Amino acid sequence: MKMIGDRxxxxxxxxxxxxSGKSALAAAIRSNRPRGIAIIGQxxxxxxxxxxxxxxxxxxxxxxxLSAHFALKNGLNVVIEGILYNEIYGSMLRRLISAHxxxxxxxxxxxxxxxxxxxxxxxxxxxxxGEIEMRQWWREEDALTxxxxxxxxxxxxxxxxxxxxxxxxxxxxxxxxx
Numbered sequence: 506m507k508m509i510g511d512r513x514x515x516x517x518x519x520x521x522x523x524x525s526g527k528s529a530l531a532a533a534i535r536s537n538r539p540r541g542i543a544i545i546g547q548x549x550x551x552x553x554x555x556x557x558x559x560x561x562x563x564x565x566x567x568x569x570x571l572s573a574h575f576a577l578k579n580g581l582n583v584v585i586e587g588i589l590y591n592e593i594y595g596s597m598l599r600r601l602i603s604a605h606x607x608x609x610x611x612x613x614x615x616x617x618x619x620x621x622x623x624x625x626x627x628x629x630x631x632x633x634x635g636e637i638e639m640r641q642w643w644r645e646e647d648a649l650t651x652x653x654x655x656x657x658x659x660x661x662x663x664x665x666x667x668x669x670x671x672x673x674x675x676x677x678x679x680x681x682x683x
Contacts, residue, residue: 506604510577514607515674518598519586520649521614523634523642524625526663527586530612533667534584537679543576545569547587547594559593566597573601591647599651610673612666613654618643620659 510516517534519527528546535542550572551557551565559565569585576583589598602609616624618640625631625639648654655673657666671678 506600508606509574509601509604510607511580512607514577514580514605515582515676516573516577516602516605516607516609517582517584517670517674518589518602518609518611518649518654519584519614520589520612520647520654521657522616522618522621522644523588523639524621524628525614525616526624526657526666527614529663530657530666530670531584531586533663534670537667537671538582538676539679541581543572543581543583545572545576545583545585547585547589551587559588559590561593563593563597566594569594570597570601577605577607588642588644589649590644591649595649598649602652608674610670611649611652611654612657612670613648614657615646616659 519530521527528548531544531546535544547565547569550568551559555564555568557564573583573585585598587594602611621639622636661669668678
């Protein structure tokens with residue numbers, strides 16, 4: 506297996522149901538680092554760039570993999586965020602995680618459906634889809650098999666979660682976010 510990145514790079518995988526806070530956490534992580542974090546958002550690649558359904562075989566999984574390889578190869582840290590269903594993205598994520606030479610951390614939001622609806626309502630794009638679509642996408646449990654994922658529950662604030670991820674990655678927190 507060809508290794509990617511180096512000992513200084515970080516690979517962070519953020520998974521969870523729609524509306525749970527993955528994109529907000531990715532943005533908060535980036536705002537707490539000087540530079541050099543590529544955010545690879547499943548929704549952006551799948552819905553905006555490729556305009557494809559979320560099913561196997563997945564061109565989106567290939568595109569995420571390609572994007573992560575490119576960024577890590579060029580010394581960037583990577584945050585991959587999305588629903589990232591195990592059955593569609595699991596194989597790609599496991600390969601990427603095992604090939605990464607640097608620090609890798611994986612997180613999964615575990616929230617009630619009601620909590621995700623509440624969080625979704627605060628998003629700027631909340632009118633783009635609602636409860637009906639979110640129920641179709643909902644997974645009560647979708648662990649990434651074979652990978653140690655840290656669970657993020659409803660009791661954790663965005664600030665607390667950001668601080669924990671920064672520490673887990675071995676980074677010093679900035680005194681004032683950028």
